[in-house]
Amino acid sequence: MNDPKLCAKVAYQILNGFDKSYRWYSRITRGAQDRFENGQWQATQNAVKERITIYEQSLSDIVSEIYQQVHVHHQDLEFWIALKEHFTLLLDSHPQYELAETFYNSVIGKIFRHRKIDDRLMFVLPSRCFIAGPDRDKVVNSFDTTGTVRAMHESILKTYRFNIGFEDKERDLEFMDVALRRKLNREQLASVHAVELLKPVFYRGKAAYLIGRICMPDETVPFVIALQTNEQHELFVDALLTEQKDLSVIFGFARSYFMADTQHPAEIVAFLQELLPNKKHFELYMSLGFYKHGKTVFYRNFLQHLQNSDDQFCIAPGIRGLVMAVFHLPSYGVVFKIIKDEFAESKKITREHVKDCYRLVKTSDRIGRMADTHEYVNFRLPRERVEDSLLDELLATCASSIELTDNEVIIKHLYIERKMTPLNLYLQQETDPVKIRNAIDELGLCIKQIALANIFPGDMLHKNFGITKHGRVVFYDYDEICFMHERNFRALPKSDDPYVLDTLSVAPNDVFPEQFEHFIIGKKVFKDILKELHGDLMTPEYWRSVQAITATGAIQNFTPYPACRRFMQR
Template sequence: MQQDLQTLAHHLLQGFDDYRFRFRQITQDAPQYFAQAHWQAMQQASAERIDLYETRIKSTCAHLPALAHQVAIWPDLKQVYRQMLSTRLDAELAETWFNSVYCHLFAHAGINNQAIFVDAEPRPIQAHSHIPLTRSYLRQQTGFAALFQTILTSYSLGVPFFNLQEDCQFIESSLIESLPSYILADPYLDVQMLHTVFYRNKGAYLVGRILSGGHSIPLVLPLVHAESQGVFVDTLIIDPEQVSIVFSFTRSYFMVDVPIPAEFVAFLKQLMPNKETAELYTAIGFYKHGKTEFYRSLLSHLAHTSDQFVMAAGVKGMVMSVFTLPGFNSVFKIIKDKFAPPKEVSKATVKAKYALVKRLDRVGRMADTQEFSNFCFPVSRFAPECLQELLDVAPSTVEVQGDQVLIHHLWTERRMIPLNLYLQQANAKETVAILQDYGRAIKQLAAANIFPGDMLLKNFGVTRHGRVVFYDYDEISDLTEMNFREIPEPRFPEDELAAEPWYSVAPNDVFPEEFATFLFRDPQHRRIFQQEHAQLFQASYWRSVQDAIHAGQLLDVYPYPAQQRFRFLEEIL
């Protein structure tokens, strides 16, 4: 039996190695796409990499011997597999792979720490690895411009800088304006930069930190490839909150080569101490291990608090029911068994929409989700009214089994303040700012070929950074599939008084003229929105965006304010 377990463990690890090899292959193509400005290839590679995990899990499971299908052997198999991970630099990812195989074979049944890696394994980061994590650049009495010229020229981007000297002068001026005088005067200042470049969509990012005395300041240099001119440094980011936005849960995953994931994430955690470990793994493409870390964090929260699940604040959805834990910054979403009119989508369609969002370029305007099956917690952790509502609206999904609540299928998502609730509490300045950002969110989604469908305020949330994010996906469609029309002139005066429209309406027809009254009950909100985004009420605007998409234009949406950019190389929404 022991030899059979050894063979099976090797089989599982071989499947993981095949996955990791292909994952790194896809990732390592990103520098070429950036250098050649192959933006659509970059997006396609990102989507392929997301799909890769499930594809390889299914392939591995399809070729397992019969022994693997005996649930009783898995505790012993885990011990054999654990021993094989002792010298690996990506052991935590291999543990998640083991868990995924088990869950695929046994439909998430019988999950416990004896059979799989529910708890994190105590394992020190392999500090003795021969793979260096960072490069160190000492100031040594030179000015910041000279220091950053050395830093920038040490990276091979495959395309030259258009004006490196000017870039470095911009960086120096920005640092002088932002850093305290005692750091600016430090002759022994050290800049530590990660070796690898972060690629996402049309951008590349150099990431590191400034060390001075006992101070550590995060540093991000976003690079833009202006195809006719070369590479520019677009801005400098040293504010931890802005660095956190660069790694936001609302954006696509970075394409970055990570030889030692735990070490890499530990470095990023030092730059962003308020960012959850799960989010950092997810941001660099290891979203399945991010899910593992999320689940462990949830278990820890429940073990150390008396929090109960309660229904989430906001208008109740017609398709999804949403609940949350007051002290845990996430919501949990399940599909209702029956949808209130006029919703006509099916459960399968809703699941497909959420899977689609995972693969899309979310342009900083759509929340990432994690999907769970057979989510099980004690009845005592649910507020009675919350549990009753879940049982009422989704009896096929939610079951009480003894003292446990079993939820067959759900999604988790970052908790935000629903936009309609935010506006109820906002002052005049906050109202103007958030309504302007609401319009920008709609425009940026449209330019990414995403039509939200139901654009009501209740379907958008506000993050802690004051950004508007869409989070209700059951009606999303490709913008290019929609038919944007003007409302025809009435034939007779009586037409406008009729209960039914005097013109035909096909399923994909959209009439933007109706948005003003449909979206805003408050006339003041409508006026504020129209001052900056009146074109959203014009069918011609939406058709122009469709034309741009058909022409192959990809939107540039940067995770920092437009006014912070060193140059305005092109228009930003």
């Protein structure tokens, strides 16, 4: 017979563990303003890593407490059902109830090793439907639009207070005024009935963003003020962004999570969803750093999609990987990646090494050039939706990760990533020379920017890069990445002897950039474009110069919007 007092006590412990974790999370997030104002960029990166790790630490702590209170594996099904009921009651009026549900799921998942995906025991489905609006005034500032554009901008800059002064506020106000008048004509400006900005400042990298919208009777325009600081720790407005495309890229899946302090994340996400209707809820939660809850929302969205579709999981288009088996559901916008049981002879790495590389990317500044990945265990697919050819391949290459039941294919460990068009397929299919040139230019920029972020991409075959709908090239194959200092960039010896390379002494960490032109991109016409635009990639001098930069610990500033949007080229 279940003990109601014990259920109530454990439910309270779990919620208390979540609240403690969220306070820790919020404390790190609130520190973003001070780090931004003082130019503490290394501390900013350290804070990103710390905030990602606190969830697992908090989870381990609370599970240990539960084990001290309860013989968990001696409890019957009714105990766990009652525990969820007690926990649900505690969530009434909780401002982060949806995040607390995910934390509860994580506790149950850890106890049962993710073997019991059952809505009676955990929140596979949410406990209630969130309705946006009741707390909107707690997360949004509204500004008077009856006066001049200048007066509105002044009011905004007074409302969002920083502990440092402006480099030249009058200049910046003028820039903002001109930029907005270029976007909206006189009639549109006269029709504006509301300007709304989210109360939290969104910090990431070396920038801070005020994010909101301009509301008119027939349309709504994004309104984003991008702020940066100079070397004297003075503030300046770098750009005023009013294009949805720019806002979408700022919230892109290849960028680090924002630091935006709020006690009402659901309202923040609901507002952002109105600004970015093409972004899914799980993507927006992840962009705010709630990546665990983002995974929960993704799974719910995935289950819903399965119910409303009938296509089958199949092998993803593109060249087969040597380390990962990759498949997709054609109607859904992600790919699924499983580490193979054995790697090709050319891959001198282990399974744990691959996992470490993916963890490294998770906690690094992805600078808009490395896709975010999400790790799942015991992920379940309906067996009748899996093509026979895919199942055969998974059993042949990833058998240790696959468990079959009569109705399900259970994948013990996999990664999920946003779907992109592989760059090699894009270049095969595209006929517009301008788009081809842009894609190859993007490829070179992607490699260079990743290197400046202190990551050597390793395997730079263009099949390991994807291209987004915005034409941006993103890297997504991480099994050979490492820090820049871990490679020795060498020049090939100059000799008329055709066998000189055979006698060359090569250490495991030696890299010969002059050979890059032979494998980054194959087709001669594409290779010539890459050499024209980014020929320095094929020289050891270039890579050594980047090593010298990264060795100083200097943090680069990767602006997520085009240079033409910036008010001044500093």
